[in-house]
Every structure is written in C-alpha cells, then in structure tokens.
Amino acid sequence: AQKITQTQPGMFVQEKEAVTLDCTYDTSDPSYGLFWYKQPSSGEMIFLIYQGSYDQQNATEGRYSLNFQKARKSANLVISASQLGDSAMYFCAMREDSGYSTLTFGKGTMLLVSP
Amino acid sequence: DAGITQSPRYKITETGRQVTLMCHQTWSHSYMFWYRQDLGHGLRLIYYSAAADITDKGEVPDGYVVSRSKTENFPLTLESATRSQTSVYFCASRAPRGASYNEQFFGPGTRLTVL
Numbered sequence: 109a110q111k112i113t114q115t116q117p118g119m120f121v122q123e124k125e126a127v128t129l130d131c132t133y134d135t136s137d138p139s140y141g142l143f144w145y146k147q148p149s150s151g152e153m154i155f156l157i158y159q160g161s162y163d164q165q166n167a168t169e170g171r172y173s174l175n176f177q178k179a180r181k182s183a184n185l186v187i188s189a190s191q192l193g194d195s196a197m198y199f200c201a202m203r204e205d206s207g208y209s210t211l212t213f214g215k216g217t218m219l220l221v222s223p
Numbered sequence: 224d225a226g227i228t229q230s231p232r233y234k235i236t237e238t239g240r241q242v243t244l245m246c247h248q249t250w251s252h253s254y255m256f257w258y259r260q261d262l263g264h265g266l267r268l269i270y271y272s273a274a275a276d277i278t279d280k281g282e283v284p285d286g287y288v289v290s291r292s293k294t295e296n297f298p299l300t301l302e303s304a305t306r307s308q309t310s311v312y313f314c315a316s317r318a319p320r321g322a323s324y325n326e327q328f329f330g331p332g333t334r335l336t337v338l
Binding site: 112141143145151152153155158160199201208210211212213214215216 | 264281325331
C-alpha cells in the first residue's frame with residue numbers, strides 16, 4: 109500500500125485564487141511528520157511547510173497552510189492568493205519517526221497558475 | 224560554498240559503464256540520502272546514511288553502491304549502468320534529532336542518461 113497518495117496529477121488555478129492540493133497518508137507510527145516540497149521547472153526541491161503529528165494547530169508559512177486532519181489521515185496544502193510563480197510540481201512527503209526517519213514521497217501534483 | 228552540492232550536474236554514459244555521482248555537504252549533517260526521481264514515481268529512496276560508515280538500503284537499492292568514509296561526502300556508484308537507471312538523482316542531508324530535525328535539504332540534482 110502506498111504510504112503517501114496524491115490523487116491530483118494536475119491542477120489549474122487562476123492567479124489570485126486559492127487552491128488546495130490533496131495528500132493522504134498511511135502509517136501506524138504514532139509519531140510522524142508531514143512535509144510539502146515545491147519543485148519548479150528549474151528542478152530544485154524547495155521545502156515549503158512541515159506539520160508534526162502531535163502539533164495541535166495547522167502549520168502556516170506565509171501563503172501556505174497545511175490542513176491537517178489526523179483522523180482522516182490527510183495533510184492538504186492550501187495556497188492562498190496564487191501567483192504565476194507558484195506554477196510547479198508539488199510533493200507531499202512523510203517521515204515516520206521510528207528507525208532512521210527517512211522521507212517517503214508522493215508522486216506529486218503539477219500546479220499551473222494562469223493569468 | 225555552504226550547502227549541499229552535487230557533481231556532475233549532467234552525465235551521459237553508456238550501458239555497462241561504472242558511474243559515480245558525488246554529493247558534498249558543508250553543514251556536518253549526520254544524515255544523508257540519495258533519491259531518484261522518475262516521471263510517475265515521485266522521489267524514491269535509494270540509500271541513506273545515518274553517520275560515517277553507517278549506510279542502509281532504501282526502497283530501490285538494486286544496481287547501486289554507496290560509501291560514507293567522511294561525514295560530508297556521500298558518493299553513489301552505479302557499478303554497471305543500465306538504461307533503467309536513466310533518471311534525476313537527488314542527494315539530501317538532515318541534522319539528527321534537534322533544532323533542524325524537521326528540515327531536509329536537497330542538492331540541485333544530477334541528470335543521468337544511460338544510452
């Protein structure tokens with residue numbers, strides 16, 4: 109079974125609108141972390157936001173927020189007021205804190221922001 | 224330069240040749256990782272290392288060898304390259320549990336083509 113599922117291969121949004129990128133995860137580890145990374149066309153991996161499994165509040169970083177619903181095992185990324193520069197591939201990832209705590213990635217969602 | 228670097232950035236080789244991809248980080252992070260990125264698969268973990276001389280297999284280790292004689296370097300070797308190893312390879316590093324535990328930093332990637 110996949111540990112990280114991103115069901116949206118591609119998303120389209122107009123500039124200045126908000127967009128939600130879906131991510132569901134599967135783990136039995138009580139301690140884990142959830143991450144979102146952005147990969148623009150230039151190829152680098154850019155860290156956006158982190159949510160710990162014990163964090164009571166949803167994480168926010170500027171225009172990015174993580175809608176963490178623990179019971180549903182979802183960790184959706186919300187981008188408010190989309191900008192043209194937000195066009196990129198977005199990856200959700202999970203770190204299970206048992207063992208060496210490696211990251212497992214989803215397959216990604218391509219976001220295109222139109223003027 | 225501070226950070227994590229990879230070399231070469233681009234490499235074309237032939238089937239059966241040995242290829243080594245280099246990764247160097249200046250933060251003295253104990254954890255280092257190698258991922259490969261392929262369309263439709265996201266990033267998949269090849270090998271990781273918790274410290275010098277400690278390495279372990281990830282999700283897709285077959286055909287790859289790693290070593291870690293120094294904390295700052297984590298080379299990845301394809302002993303006999305195959306076309307299926309054509310991919311973009313990312314190196315990453317992370318501090319052990321502590322202040323920077325929730326950040327995993329990625330190198331710029333190496334695009335490898337095996338003909």
